[in-house]
Amino acid sequence: MPLLRIDTVAKKFGAFRAVDKLSLDVRAGEFFALLGPSGCGKTTLLRMLAGFETPDEGRILLDGKDIAQVLPHERPVNMMFQNYALFPHLNVRDNIAFGLKRAGMPRSDIKTRVAEMVALVKLDGLEKRKPDQLSGGQKQRVALARSLARRPQVLLLDEPLAALDKKLRESTQLELMELQRRLGMTFIIVTHDQEEAMTMASRIGVMDAGRLQQVATPRELYEAPASRWIAEFVGEVNLFDGQVEPHESNRLTVATRDAGTIFTAEPRHPVAKATVCVAIRPEKIKLSRRGPASDAVNAHAINRLEGVVSDVSYLGGFTTYKVKLDSGAMLRSSMANTARLDVDAYSAGQRVTAWFTPDDCVVLEQ
Template sequence: MKSLGNIRRSFAPWADPSAKPFIAVKNVTKKFGDFIAVDDLSLDIYHREFFALLGASGCGKSTLLRMLAGFEQPTSGEIVLDGQDLAGTPPYRRPVNMMFQSYALFPHMTVEKNIAFGLRQDGMAKDEIAERVLQMLKMVKLEKFATRKPNQLSGGQRQRVALARSLAKRPKVLLLDEPLGALDKKLREETQFELMDLQQSLGLTFVVVTHDQEEAMTMADRIAVMSHGKVAQVATPAEIYEAPNSRFVADFIGDVNIFDGTVSAIRPGVVEVAVGEGFTARTATPETPALGNRAGFAIRPEKLRVTRRPPTDASVNASTGEIWDIGYLGDMTIFHVKLKSGQVVKASSLNAVRAVEEPFAYDEEVWVSFDENAGVLLKD
C-alpha cells in the first residue's frame, strides 16, 4: 500500500467514520467590531492527536486557540470538548491548560514553586503536590534545577518549566501558543522531538499554534492550514505537502514551482497541461478537468532533475533551460533555472557524495525534467 510520505505512527481516527471527535468546533465565528478573526470555522480534533494550527500572522489561529482556552468567547457557533459544550465555562473550569509563548513564569518563584502554583490554587494536599512536582521535574529532566529561579535558567530550561507547569494539573488538552518561538534553531529542533515523545507517552491531546511550517510538519499528526479566519486544508503533513488542495496551500507550504497552462490532453487517471513554449506537464491525477480549461500545475524543487543530457522522452515533463543561480547549502545544492518559456524554476539536488566531478556552472544550458507522479494538478 502506497503512502504519501512516511508516517510517524499508525494513528488515524479521522479516517474512521465511527470515531467521535474529542474537540468539535462547529461553525464558530469570532468578530472584533467589524473585523472577522474567525469566519464560520468547523474543525474536528481527536483524542490523543497532536494537532497544529498553521498560518501567517492574522489568520485567526491564536484567536481560535484562545477560544478553546476560554479567554475569548465565540460570537456565534459552539465548541464541544469530550461531549461538553464549553459555552460560558470560564478558563479555570475547563479541562484544558495553555502554555504561552512568553512562558509567563513567576520570576520570584523557584522552578518547583512555579510548577506547583496551579496545584496549590486547586487546594491539593501538600504531600500530593510534592509528589506531582517531582514527577513533572523528572519528566522534563530538571530535577537538579528545582530550587533555581527563572532568571538562572536557559531559554530551553524555562520552556521545560512552563511545559511542566502546564501539564501538572493533568489537563485533557494542552494548548501551546508558539511554544518554541524563543528557542534557537538547534534547540528548537531537539525540543520538537521531545514534545512529540512526551505527548505520546502521556496520551494527551495537544493543539499547537505556529507559523513555522517545519515545526508543524515535524510534530503534528494533522495540520489545519488557515487563511483569513478559515481553514484552507486539514490533512497529515505528507498530504499537505504532496497533495495540496489549492494554489494557496501549495504556495504556503515549503518551496514550490507553479505553472499556469491549458489542459491539452486527458486520459483515465492522467492529465496533460501545456505550460510553456514546447513544454507539456503530464501528471497522474484523479481530477478530470475539461479539455481547454486553464489549469495550474505544482511541483516541488527536490522532484526536478537538472541534467546535461535530455531525458529518454523529452516530449513531456522536460524543458531546456539556462542556469541563472547556484546555491551550495552543504547537504544540498539549489539551482535557479530559466526555462525556454522564460519562467525561472527552483530545483534542489541532494549532495550524496563529497566531490562532484563536473559541477554545473552559471549560464550553462541544461535539461529540467521530472516523473509523471512528481507534480500535482491544482484546483484553483
C-alpha cells in the same frame, strides 16, 4: 466522537472577523498543529479553546460537553504561552506548583506531582532556581511542566519554541513529541513555522483569513495540496498556469506559456475547469547536461525543459538551483548531494535540461 469538536465557531473584533464559522474535529491522543500566516486567526482560536476569548457564534465541545462559556480555570484545558509567563519571584518548584495550589490540592499531593513533573521534563537539581537563573530552554521546560501539572485533557501550545535557537528548537521538538506519546495526551500547537508543524504533528490544519483551507497529514498537505495557495504556502513549489487539452486516458495534457506542453498524471478528481495550474516541487525536478538516460524513464512519459543555471545555493544535504528557461521563466530544482565532492554539481551559466515525470505533477484548479 472526537475528543474536541469545534462547531461553526466565529469571533469578531469590531468589523474584523478573526475566526469565520470554523469547524474542526481533533481526536484523543492526537498531536494537532494549526498552521498559518500572522493574522490568520490561529491564536484567536487557541484562546477560545483555552477560555480567554468567548465565541460570538458556534460551540466548542470537549467530550461532548459545550465548554464555550466555561471559565478558563474550570475547563480541563491548559495553555502554554509563547513568552512562558513564568512568575519571576517564584522558583522552579513553586512555578510548577502554582496552579495546583490554586486548585486546592493537598500539600503532600502537590509535592509528589511537582517531583513527577520535574523528572518528566528533566529539570532535576534546578528546583530552587528562579527564572532569571535559567536558560531559554530551561524556562520552556518549566512552563511546560506547569501546564502539564494539572493533567489537562488538552494542552494548548502557542508558538512555544519561537524563542529558542535553531539547534535547541529541533531537539525540543523531538522531546515534545516523545513526551506527548508517553502521556497519550492531546496536544494542539499553533505555529507559523511549516517545518515545525510537519515535524511534530500527526495532522495539520492550515488557516487563512479565519478559515481552515485544508486539514491533512503532513505528507498529504505537501504532496496533494487542495489549492494553489496551499501549494505556495507549504514549502517551495514551481507553478505553471495553462489550459487543459484533449488527452488520453491515465494522462492529462496542459498547454502552458512558460513550460510548453506538460504531461501530468490523471488527477484523483475530475478536472472541471479548462484553466488550471500545474505544481511541481523542486526536489521532483532533476537536472542533467544531456537529459535523462534512455532507461531512466519511459521516453514518452517525460517532461523536458531547457535552460541555463542562474543561481546555485549549497545547503549541505542538498543544493538548490535556479534555472532560467528558454521561455524566460524561472524554475527551481533541489537535488541531494550524494557525493562528497562536487563532481555532479552544476554551476551558474551552465546549460542544462530539467526533467520530471507526469507523476511528479499536481494539477490545481484554484
